[in-house]
Amino acid sequence: MKVLITGAGGFLGRALTRLLIARGDAVIAFDTALGVLAAEFAEDERFVPCPGDITDMANVAQAMLTYRPVAVIHCAAIVGVASSLGSPTLVMRVNVEGSLNVMEAMRLAGTPRLLHISSEEVYGPFLADVIDETHPLDPIMPYGISKAAVERLGRTYRALHGIEVIHLRTSWVFGTELPRNRIPKNLLDAAIAGVPLHLSCGAQTAIDHTYIDDFACGALQALDLPRHPYDVYNLSSGRSATLTEIIGHIRELIPQADLSVGPGAYRFNDQVEAVRKGALDIGRARETFGFNPAFDIRAGLHAYIDAKRARP
Ligand SMILES: NC(=O)c1ccc[n+]([C@@H]2O[C@H](COP(=O)([O-])OP(=O)(O)OC[C@H]3O[C@@H](n4cnc5c(N)ncnc54)[C@H](O)[C@@H]3O)[C@@H](O)[C@H]2O)c1
Structure with missing residues (x-):
């Protein structure tokens, strides 16, 4: 399988790239900066570095049309509530306009499936201790608002253009490569x-904290499911x-x-x-694609x- 990962050089993108390559898939690694990944896979022909910016439609379209992946995992974003407060315009530009570019390029190239890494921030304040995907979306910070907007736009691309856009709402993922100074x-x-x-x-x-290995395994289980009955899943530790x-x-x-x-x-x-x-209720991901953190x-x-x- 040939998968294009936006934000491949980031925390989650790197973990997904490593898993995909380890199981024999090819990764088109799209990012403004690939960091350690480029050196790590310099000798591996299944790793294709693809420098580019998702806010530049020409970059994204060229990548999609050149490599024609079977699926895209969309991780590129300005990430986090704190960083979104200082630069809300940039957050909207990268997260919303950049995601639109990705979907538009997929439409042009006929790429059938997009896995968008969304966030529990789309929910805003939790109305209960454990919430499932039917919880109302009431984000109050620019980051969560941008992620909720991408989810809505994904539905439009699914309805109008038949692209299967799946949103994985993950909680606070942690691992040694997390680039932010955050608990834990x-x-x-x-x-x-x-x-x-x-x-x-x-x-x-x-807070529901998800260990990086669980996130990466769950995302690939979602990627591998031939057909999705839902377009949104909570993906976290569940506690x-x-x-x-x-x-x-x-x-x-x-x-x-x-x-x-x-x-x-x-x-x-x-x-x-x-x-x-x-906590995020992960029953839907568990029942649909066997997610088991x-x-x-x-x-x-x-x-x-x-x-x-x-x-x-
Ligand atoms: N880490 C978490 O706890 C968490 C939780 C919920 C959702 N998410 C989502 O998962 C995704 C990945 O998060 P992460 O923790 O790996 O973040 P990260 O900051 O480590 O990685 C983001 C990557 O996107 C790239 N990027 C940023 N702007 C770009 C642009 N204009 N064009 C191309 N690439 C660009 C960066 O270079 C970086 O490599 C994001 O969409 C984020 O919103 C993360």
């Missing part, structure tokens, strides 16, 4: 380095953990860890308060520590 990565890195870290707030905020619980787990795994968290809601970069969160929060933290110590 910052806590784990501090504990491993033996330095104290005290977060001013967020003790009771419960939430509070920061207090996470710190407790890290202390068990690294007894000398000097970590603490203050009360109140979690704030991005200590500034913007996160909306009410919880292997890492609960403790196992994910453990795997992170092992991976970090193996490759500091």
